Amino acid sequence: MSEEKHATLRVLDALQMKGFDGKREYVASLEARGDEQAVSLLVECLCDESTFLRELAERALTRMGSEHAGPLRPLLTQGLWYTRASVARVLGGVGAKEALPDLVTLLTDANGAIADAAADAIVRIAESGSLVSVARALHHAPERLQRRLTRQADTATAGLGAQIERLLADRELMAADEEELLREDAKALSGQDNVEWEVLTTPRRRRRPSVAAPGTAATTPPGRPAAREPAAESPPAAPHGSVAAEDGGEPKKSEV
Numbered sequence: 001m002s003e004e005k006h007a008t009l010r011v012l013d014a015l016q017m018k019g020f021d022g023k024r025e026y027v028a029s030l031e032a033r034g035d036e037q038a039v040s041l042l043v044e045c046l047c048d049e050s051t052f053l054r055e056l057a058e059r060a061l062t063r064m065g066s067e068h069a070g071p072l073r074p075l076l077t078q079g080l081w082y083t084r085a086s087v088a089r090v091l092g093g094v095g096a097k098e099a100l101p102d103l104v105t106l107l108t109d110a111n112g113a114i115a116d117a118a119a120d121a122i123v124r125i126a127e128s129g130s131l132v133s134v135a136r137a138l139h140h141a142p143e144r145l146q147r148r149l150t151r152q153a154d155t156a157t158a159g160l161g162a163q164i165e166r167l168l169a170d171r172e173l174m175a176a177d178e179e180e181l182l183r184e185d186a187k188a189l190s191g192q193d194n195v196e197w198e199v200l201t202t203p204r205r206r207r208r209p210s211v212a213a214p215g216t217a218a219t220t221p222p223g224r225p226a227a228r229e230p231a232a233e234s235p236p237a238a239p240h241g242s243v244a245a246e247d248g249g250e251p252k253k254s255e256v
Helices: 003-033 036-045 051-064 070-076 081-093 097-106 112-127 131-138 143-156 160-168 171-175 197-201
Strands: none
Touching: 003 036, 003 051, 036 051, 036 070, 051 081, 070 081, 070 097, 081 097, 081 112, 097 112, 097 131, 112 131, 112 143, 112 160, 131 143, 131 160, 131 171, 143 160, 160 171
């Protein structure tokens, strides 16, 4: 066993003696450091028997973001059940869409805690905006698993499951190569039943504002909101019972 491993075990043994406060301070100090060794030690905390220590490490790694998700992925398919469940929750919390194939595989794990953690993680990744990646990862899964995920997604966020179902039904999207998917525009999917394939596969272009010819009104293409003009200062409201003058003069009393 390496000297570094011995040092880690000595630290963990000391934490067992210190109790909750010692574990809390230990995890907080590692999160504050944020270097590679600190991340490695936090990952090792996910392998500890202490539920309290694992939960502290889960929250710390989630706050630290997806850039530290690399060391976690191998633990999804090896180790003790509680470690795999913890890792799944962290990967979902940071929106690690690259872990989706492994998470989908865990949906059929014999251990219910692991399967539930994987399902929660997939929904969290969908909520983060990676709807296309989630749908493509679920595409080859059994229909019963797809239905379970879409129902759970709808429970978490209204309409999210329906969006995933629409993507799953798009055969061209499901069969596309990865390099074809130039962007995932989750905002374009929100609340739209007729999302075009082009929206998902082409980068968004900046539109130049249309300039109307003198004496003509600017037109707006069907289905697109009209460009907003800078708001002009509104004249003071006319008193009740009067109408504003046409040329900005005094308000005229309405005829009864």
